[in-house]
Amino acid sequence: MTQQAQQNQPGTAHTFQVDLRGLVDLLSHHLYSSPRVYLRELLQNAVDAITARQAVQPGAPARITVRTGGALTITDTGIGLSEADVHSFLATIGRSSKRAAEGELEAARGDFIGQFGIGLLACFVVADEITVLSRHAATPGAPAVEWRGRSDGSYTIRTLPADAKPEPGTTVTLTPRPDAAQWTAPDQVTELARHYGGLLRHEVTVVGPRGEETRVNDTPPWERKHGSPLARREALAEHCRATFGFTPLDTIDLDLPVAGLRGVAYVLPTAVSPSERAGHRVHLKGMLLSDRATELLPEWAFFVRCVVDSTSLRPTASREALYEDETLAGIRDALGARIRDWLTGLAASDPDLLHRFIDSHHLAVKALARYDDELLRMLLPWLPFETTDGNVTLEEFARTHRTVLVTRSVEEFRQVAPIAAAAGLGVVNGGYTYDRDLVHRLPEIRPGTSVSDLDPATVTAHLDSVDPSAELAAAGFLAVAREVIGGYDCDVVLRTFQPVTAPALLLDNREARHERTRADLAGSSDGLWADILGSLRAETPRAQLVLNHLNPLVRRATTITERGLAVTTAEALYGQALLMSRRPLRAAESALLNRAFIGLLTHAMHESHESAEEA
Structure with missing residues (x-):
């Protein structure tokens, strides 16, 4: 058979x-x-x-x-x-x-x-x-x-x-x-x-x-006929709530006939972290392919969630993700351009919505503006930055400061912000993602504005020297302070500056911090690695603890003659300046703060006890 x-x-x-x-x-x-x-x-x-x-x-x-x-x-x-x-x-x-x-x-x-x-x-x-x-x-x-x-x-x-x-x-x-x-x-x-x-x-x-x-199925809301634009908007908002669980700030139609793709992008109403790459819902000829398709949009577009249906995208073997090919790359670029067009259109059509969007998603706009000249010119004046005048737009800030100084790190900004503000310097915190690059492009948008990186010497120039007699009177305390604080790769100087309420200022730069990091690593290593780190020692400016002679506490501290109390006071002033800079503390610096607090508390209790006995 x-x-x-x-x-x-x-x-x-x-x-x-x-x-x-x-x-x-x-x-x-x-x-x-x-x-x-x-x-x-x-x-x-x-x-x-x-x-x-x-x-x-x-x-x-x-x-x-x-x-x-x-x-x-x-x-x-x-x-x-x-x-x-x-x-x-x-x-x-x-x-x-x-x-x-x-x-x-x-x-x-x-x-x-x-x-x-x-x-x-x-x-x-x-x-x-x-x-x-x-x-x-x-x-x-x-x-x-x-x-x-x-x-x-x-x-x-x-x-x-x-x-x-x-x-x-x-x-x-x-x-x-x-x-x-x-x-x-x-x-x-x-x-x-x-x-x-x-x-x-x-x-x-x-x-x-x-x-x-x-x-269980129905015509997608973006393809249905609606009685009015308002009815369509509400239908899309309801679809977003049912699909993603939030009411969108706005909706963006996504229509790429050449790629056989239709859908909608929902703008998130609240800020999200750029690292939070929540996925998009991608349907292939109506069938859901993936609800976690992070590769559908450019990375900067993390402020939207999309639902799309396509006839041209290719699935992987599991049919649970998109196959990375030229088609996907082209669609990603085209969808990014569509979202960008929506964003630029807001400036002309709906400034109030643009303000609400930027309040929540300024980081995404900054990421895009770095590489998009048109968007930069249109939206940079609207973007908020942390400055010595508070959180303001660059347009507002540049009206007051023709010379804009920008720090390289958040730490540098926090060190100098109180002093720079009192001195009338216009400083922008460039330590956040994208901010420094964008601030340096401000002259392209606002001719006549000067932008430069903040140098510690710029701040130092606004610190006035003290009277020679006052410097001489404080020599004993300064000698003890330089001896104690010098062990932390930091010099001590006496100046006068505003505000009076600031007893001390810690001026530090990246080179000095890098050198301290290298020294810490060398100290904790041994053998060949320690020798290599030791050979990399650089002759860089050390940090400076600037004591404010206008501050009553500092003026009183400079009169201390008893060494133990002078040591504790110097450590306390250095610790307070460290805390004001908000930078991470090394183990030795944490120990210093604890020691200074206990020392001052012990001294105060001793003084109180002696006063009670005399009484």
Whole structure:
């Protein structure tokens, strides 16, 4: 008997030519993120079957019905399978019924969602047995064919009378395993069907155990007709709340006809961290591909969440992410340009909305403005910066200060801000992401404004020298202070400056900090590495502790003659200046603060005790 004749015998058993259990393990533990994808694969196969039928029979019905309760079935009105198709496509791992074995389906190839021919096998992740009952639509009076496969790798094929499947199409039945019953529970199936198939163009209905029907898909809100722009806006806002859980600040239509992409971007109403790359929902021909597609937009566009449907993007093998290729890169750039156009348009069309947007997302605008000259010219004057005049825009700040000084770090700004403000210097904190680069581009937008990096010498120039007699009177205390504080790579000087309430100022620069870091590493290392670090020692300016002679506490401190108290006072002044700079403390500096506090407390208690005894 020939092989074909053997295959035609009802109930004849056959075996896959692979280790199916191993393949199912591969699918469930390495390819797919969760067993729940089984329903996506079933829906995907059903949609492609309908697409194939409509390619050869325009106007053919397009329905997908999922029935729950006990076994799970999914029925489509698609092209169906002939007996030869069953042998070719269900008995050969990796082959797809969408490979256009029939020439008339070739034209419809681009409309198929699936590309890998392993969808049905994914169902073995939740079931030990799968039954496929199908009847081919292109052959009038064609018999029905039943394929029954088991997870042990065996399958049977039976040819049944046509009335076993009255209508063309396919019904897939899963017998779930007990340990996977949660994935085929009625409520779970309805949720999964809505999650994956909510934007499918064909009717998808879930029928519950008691016959109740739930339509799980609908036309996307951006494609529906609305009575007014306000009604459309509210419909999109409701879709955003249902999808992402927030009410958008605004919506941006995304329409790229060349790429076959439509959708909407929802602008977040509150600030988020740039590192928080929450994903976007990407549908491929209506089927959800991923709800965590971080690669869809440029990195700077972290202030929106998108829902898009595309016909041109390519999925990875798991169909849970986007394949990085030239198409994705082009779409990413085009979507970035669309969001940028929306942003620039706000300046002219809705300044109030622009203000609200910048209040929440100025960091994103700064990131984009660094590389976009047009956006820089339009939006830089609106962006807030931390300055010695408070949090103000550069436009406002430049009106008061023709010369704008910018620090290289947050630490430098906090060191000099009180003194610079009192001296009338205009300083911008350039330590935050993008700020320093943007401030240096201010002259391009506002000619006549000068911008330069802040040099400690600039601040020092605004510190007045003290009277020589006062310097001489304080010589004893200064000598002790220089001896004690010098151990922390810091010099001590006496000056007068505003505000009077500031007893001391710590002037430090990056070179000095780098040198201290190198010295700390060298001290904690040994052997060759310590020698290498030692050879890198640089002759750089040391930090300076500037004592303010206008401050009453400092004037009193300079009269101290008792060495122990002078040491404690010098350490306390240095510690207070350290805290004002808000930079991280080294272990030795933390110990100094603790020692100075205890020393001053001990001295105060001793003085109080002596006064009590004298009384």
